[in-house]
Amino acid sequence: KAGVTQTPRYLIKTRGQQVTLSCSPISGHRSVSWYQQTPGQGLQFLFEYFSETQRNKGNFPGRFSGRQFSNSRSEMNVSTLELGDSALYLCASSFLTGLGTGELFFGEGSRLTVL
Amino acid sequence: GQQVMQIPQYQHVQEGEDFTTYCNSSTTLSNIQWYKQRPGGHPVFLIQLVKSGEVKKQKRLTFQFGEAKKNSSLHITATQTTDVGTYFCAPSSSASKIIFGSGTRLSIRP
Numbered sequence: 001k002a003g004v005t006q007t008p009r010y011l012i013k014t015r016g017q018q019v020t021l022s023c024s025p026i027s028g029h030r031s032v033s034w035y036q037q038t039p040g041q042g043l044q045f046l047f048e049y050f051s052e053t054q055r056n057k058g059n060f061p062g063r064f065s066g067r068q069f070s071n072s073r074s075e076m077n078v079s080t081l082e083l084g085d086s087a088l089y090l091c092a093s094s095f096l097t098g099l100g101t102g103e104l105f106f107g108e109g110s111r112l113t114v115l
Numbered sequence: 116g117q118q119v120m121q122i123p124q125y126q127h128v129q130e131g132e133d134f135t136t137y138c139n140s141s142t143t144l145s146n147i148q149w150y151k152q153r154p155g156g157h158p159v160f161l162i163q164l165v166k167s168g169e170v171k172k173q174k175r176l177t178f179q180f181g182e183a184k185k186n187s188s189l190h191i192t193a194t195q196t197t198d199v200g201t202y203f204c205a206p207s208s209s210a211s212k213i214i215f216g217s218g219t220r221l222s223i224r225p
Binding site: 043044045048055090092103104 | 150158160205212213214215216
């Protein structure tokens with residue numbers, strides 16, 4: 001069974017540009033969550049999607065957005081990039097059960113550098 | 116909102132010594148998960164605790180969930196170099212939002 005796939009793995013952008021990151025979850029997983037990881041702030045929750053609907057959102061500005069497609073693949077977009085957006089962006093998929101929160105399976109991440 | 120504190124931030128131990136990290140929440144939790152992230156890697160799920168007072172063991176690792184479901188701990192007995200990494204608690208107070216603690220970075224002197 002293939003794991004969570006994130007593309008691209010590395011990218012460099014300049015301030016003011018925008019970026020789109022992609023995440024393909026494990027087959028059968030319908031929940032996809034996104035996290036931003038920086039050395040100073042740890043793992044910060046961005047948003048979670050389930051069946052194409054955003055169910056939860058973290059405390060990030062509106063420049064950060066996402067969406068999920070009918071095949072559960074997800075994308076996140078950051079517009080008007082700032083230097084502080086440099087981080088590792090992690091996607092995690094989960095097979096939610098009736099018991100609630102499921103185990104998160106993380107991808108390798110997309111490392112974004114903003115110059 | 117939910118506040119999670121994880122302590123200590125860093126722990127440097129001699130190989131063979133024990134290690135413990137603690138996670139404390141300001142609110143009652145539905146469950147709590149623990150993850151390990153090796154240097155340069157991504158977080159990997161270790162365990163999920165759901166019941167009040169629950170204790171689970173995985174070889175040298177012991178996980179506890181507090182009676183009030185507001186705190187949890189991870190204890191490693193006789194650390195080995197393979198235990199190096201950052202350990203995160205990930206409490207959940209809702210079904211679809213998992214917030215990660217700040218993590219405890221464990222380093223080991225051989």
